[in-house]
Amino acid sequence: MQNLLIKKHKIMSLQLGDTAPDFTAETTEGKINFYEFLGDNWGVIFSHPADYTPVCTTELGRTAALQKEFDKRGVKVIAVSVDPLDKHLGWREDINKTQNVNVEFPIIADEDRTVANLYGMIHPNASTTATVRSLFVIGPDKKIKLTLTYPASTGRNFTEVLRVIDSLQLTAKHTVSTPVDWNYEEDVIIPAALSLEEANQKFPKGIKVVNSYLRYTPQPDLS
Numbered sequence: 001m002q003n004l005l006i007k008k009h010k011i012m013s014l015q016l017g018d019t020a021p022d023f024t025a026e027t028t029e030g031k032i033n034f035y036e037f038l039g040d041n042w043g044v045i046f047s048h049p050a051d052y053t054p055v056c057t058t059e060l061g062r063t064a065a066l067q068k069e070f071d072k073r074g075v076k077v078i079a080v081s082v083d084p085l086d087k088h089l090g091w092r093e094d095i096n097k098t099q100n101v102n103v104e105f106p107i108i109a110d111e112d113r114t115v116a117n118l119y120g121m122i123h124p125n126a127s128t129t130a131t132v133r134s135l136f137v138i139g140p141d142k143k144i145k146l147t148l149t150y151p152a153s154t155g156r157n158f159t160e161v162l163r164v165i166d167s168l169q170l171t172a173k174h175t176v177s178t179p180v181d182w183n184y185e186e187d188v189i190i191p192a193a194l195s196l197e198e199a200n201q202k203f204p205k206g207i208k209v210v211n212s213y214l215r216y217t218p219q220p221d222l223s
């Protein structure tokens, strides 16, 4: 039985580069088709265990407070909860009141767990019914670019999610990578595969050589 569960879970789990599953669902903003909602934008879809719970309340509050930051990056945000729509609507008022925000992103009412199962948001050995704190960043090509999984007891850091999105958007446009704790406008890493001559040509802002495989350049412009 355990083996079967593990096998089933493995089949369901989404990995980097996989296509994000499409779905149509009831949400606090009406019926939404996920791909239509995303359009050509980047997307974040994230689950939490239950409505009217403290950590989840702070998480959705922080996401709402960062709405302008997500907008600036062209990222559409949508939350998933296996609770029903009427419960979401009441809880949303609580979030707005207690976190001093205005939740504008949709919250999916995933009572039958369609979305939770599509995205492998239920981890049976953590809870057979509640979704864990899953988060997926999806690119404009509908491919999964980031997966995060946190337990129910630990709230996520949505500033970190924005930081990763900055890196994903930069590295989608330029052949660079971003070092540990990198933040927007800080130096980035030149691929080791480039010769020094090629690197000098490709990165006119200059290069800083630490050794043959660790070389930095100022962040290329994103726009």
Ligand code: BEZ
Pocket (backbone or CB within 6 Å): 049, 050, 053, 054, 055, 056, 057, 152, 153
């Ligand atoms: C919370 O959001 O506080 C929470 C939800 C489910 C389990 C544990 C904590």
